[in-house]
Amino acid sequence: MVHSDAPAQEKHDLDDATLRDRAVAAALGHAPFDILLTGGRVVDVATCTVRAADVGLVGPLIASVHPPGTRSDAQTTSALRGALVAPGLIDTHLHVESSMVTPRGYAEVVVPQGTTTICWDPHEVGNVAGLAGVRWALEASRALPLRILVLGPSSVPSAPGLERAGAAFLEDEMRAMLSWPEVAGVAEVMDMRGVLGRSRRMRGILDAGLASGKLVCGHARGLEGAELVAFAAAGIQSDHEITSGEDLLAKLQAGYTVELRGSHDDVLPGAVAALNRLPVIPQTLTLCTDDILPDDLVEKGGMVDLLRRLVRYGLDPVQALRAATLNAAMRLGRRDLGLVAPGRRADLVVLSDLEAMRVDQVIASGRLVAAAGRLTEALRPDTATAPTGTMRMSSLSAGDFCIRAPAASGRAWLRVVDQPRFTRWAEREAAVADGVVVLPDDLTLMAVSHRHGRAAATPVLGVLGNWGHWTGALATTISHDSHNLTVFGRDANDMALAANVLIACGGGMAVAAGGRLLAVVELEVCGLLSEAPAEQVAAAFACVRESAMQIADWGPPPLVFRACTGASLACNPGPHVTDLGITDGSTGAVYPGSIIRFETSR
């Protein structure tokens, strides 16, 4: 929807009688093609066959797919020498924010990988910058060789009452977004309890979504049986939270369009095995990347990497491509996409190898936009004014990272958020000296400061157990889903240093140890994204990741970040630290601080 200068423009660029005149004339052989691809093999995802055919383009259209060598009249001819021509890849669910770049930076990376259309849920931007953020997402998605279908975030914040984001979207905000023609629907509905309990907010948001006739996308994490069924009965049409082959099958059987995602690789072999047991790979299967860190996006790739892995795990490559193209186009209601066929939009990927998904060229709306892994021309500069300056707080001091006790000395009993990811409550005893809790060696501090200017920024200090031994501090403004400033560590000076670096630069991630800043990735847009090129962001992020390895001894590197950036995700069951306190996602309780009780020393 957003490829030409104005979204409305692309929407109608194929509805131009003069263009159709030219396409018909070229198809009939009365006029030359603009571009002719010869000697290739078309991957026909309608009949699921591959056949030798030449492809003639006129403007943004595929004008002809015809027997090899029967035409040679074209402005430009490209000899494919047996390469495959497939439809451009469509990613049905992702957060650009996870890759820490703007839509422009994202396009720069994924278009050469063959992705020509994505469905973006600007959930993180919405949580920080509200409707203005979503507006920016729409504007920043224009005039790119990547078609970006923007959805309206449904979970801003994801846990009302347990955290404070930069905005709150209720029914009215959702209706406003859906009234914008470029917004393609309601983005993943995450508040599953709210949906099943018919909370006023989720009921209103779903009602707005259904009334709009646009997409209503879901997030059915862990739902099964009656709850999975009820979630669909509420009007939710899709899910990408697949945890196993059985879960995939249950969701397909419940009528969901599954957006099988690449971000959880361990699930994919079982998913492929389950699919291969069916008589037909369902047309309700699409593919998505969901969340990819910037270095992974640059080095391994997005959709193309997912396709490669699916094929490696045993999915027929044509079926994988069908899921990533025609199935997605039909899910999105885009009759112009998803097939290498006359009359469709010329979004094409030329592959030199089907199993390895080696991308040679990418054509978007009839223009060669990438070859040999690079864009053929530089993208226009980002013109939309991005929401920067979202660190609405003053700098912090070391004292802000000390848990103060009611008296100078004594013993405190602490509530502890135990173990990363699937958190649970624990309790620990600690000494108090000089009025401050002396944290036992094996515990870690997690400090969350409200940064959106809607409340004081004084950090809430939580205590983490079984999060390894820390010798430095990690600060991040990527902290799902409210993205308040979150700092992990044990040393108050290092924590203040890392925090203040981010407060000064507008947000990002920073690592400090021994009074020195080790690494920082500056994410000045919403404290989530950078306007720098993806390679640069990836390098800075890789450096942060590497430094984080040096200051924490636990788990493989992705887990450090995944767990840290998710440690504030109060919508999940169990304890989490947020800007409001230490919360319990299961009971809805909020405890303002970590000290349960205190005894003065005699």
Next chain:
Amino acid sequence: MVHSDAPAQEKHDLDDATLRDRAVAAALGHAPFDILLTGGRVVDVATCTVRAADVGLVGPLIASVHPPGTRSDAQTTSALRGALVAPGLIDTHLHVESSMVTPRGYAEVVVPQGTTTICWDPHEVGNVAGLAGVRWALEASRALPLRILVLGPSSVPSAPGLERAGAAFLEDEMRAMLSWPEVAGVAEVMDMRGVLGRSRRMRGILDAGLASGKLVCGHARGLEGAELVAFAAAGIQSDHEITSGEDLLAKLQAGYTVELRGSHDDVLPGAVAALNRLPVIPQTLTLCTDDILPDDLVEKGGMVDLLRRLVRYGLDPVQALRAATLNAAMRLGRRDLGLVAPGRRADLVVLSDLEAMRVDQVIASGRLVAAAGRLTEALRPDTATAPTGTMRMSSLSAGDFCIRAPAASGRAWLRVVDQPRFTRWAEREAAVADGVVVLPDDLTLMAVSHRHGRAAATPVLGVLGNWGHWTGALATTISHDSHNLTVFGRDANDMALAANVLIACGGGMAVAAGGRLLAVVELEVCGLLSEAPAEQVAAAFACVRESAMQIADWGPPPLVFRACTGASLACNPGPHVTDLGITDGSTGAVYPGSIIRFETSR
């Protein structure tokens, strides 16, 4: 789109938060279902599997599909005893007119057969009654248990310049129809030459269709190679004019959604064989009936008969059902249809046998509407005022059916339309007596009178060769596509009698012989349809068909009618008789009469 009292109503009946409250509560087991179907097996056309499951309905929604026996709380429970539950059948292309009944009469027959949604091209009504006719089609389609998606006819008339219909639809008329929310798109574009030659009319109609974002349906009869490709490049998305397995494959490969039709049975075995050679039955395959005569509709059935035949010819029944349900729903952009799954519309068919497609019950929008082959309740009377009184002409006399010569006696050389269906030119010599051509014994007269009041009604008299020996007259106001009054025979008195019966009753078909009327089916709506019940129309029509057998000696009965009602189809190549003269579809020539030259006797 048009099932409840107002089409707009049905469009939004599922977007009701209170309904969703009820559905979610029922799915979770907090409230009973309205209807519970127990002990059945669900035909899941997403995963292409059949599994034992119970189905709970709430209002027009499927609220739950769950393991057998796990729920028993419902207002009404229906024990299915192993029967199959499939989605309601969707017919993607047909002309209600071919069955000679109103939408109400049509629904009465096909709903008990399991059809719950049809796409109607009111092409014939449009040709007779213009935009008012299409308006009537929309109104008459409301408040039925059959969802009727009405398309805007694109070929009114089908051969401009060669015939005069009751109306002419150009771009403006198409834009007007597409602006009506109930109109689902552009109906089959038949003027293939106009499309490929970019005639002003077809260019404008296609431009209007593409700009509307609605369906643009096609009729790609006999197109192949570059022409087939160019037709798609023009923006046409579908075709039902399949002539062989190879033709089917070529059209699927060219990216068309194929509406495989039941009206040409001889094509189906080859089509099934071609489909079975593909790795996957394409999701771009849908099914349609196109044209069914009333007695066939009543006795053999519509979609259900097509499904039975496809299965008999070797198509897997689940795949046949998938084409008739989910594939169709996706083609039509209807996310509420096509699956037995929670959150979808409760349009269901209960089948006691999958291979035989034996329909036990039909549920439409959550209401049991048919059981054991009958509707469960009588339909409301037709409320829309149908376009009757469309015989805008006075009665004719025997003299109108005589070819007058320039002198009382001599010899005339006649241009002859030779052989039915694939007509060709011939020439014959004939005597003239009393100023009238004495038709040689083996020739037949075809008289076409303009009946729409836009010109004089004096018949054009054409001469047919190799149309068998006629001993009576057949008059019909079903005469594609302008539906002028068309009379076949040799006896001027019988011809006038049959014609005048139709002029008096408002149109239909009549057979006369020996000065007596043998049979008549009165079709007072546009001269095409009857408001009588389908069984009654079928019986009257069967009587006409039988009588026609007695007055003509050629071919099997369907051929008589097919050839006669199509003998005026001037858009086809070769000679045809129309209200304008004897036309040549290949050259565009129009000859006012049948006499090529005349020699006076000496």
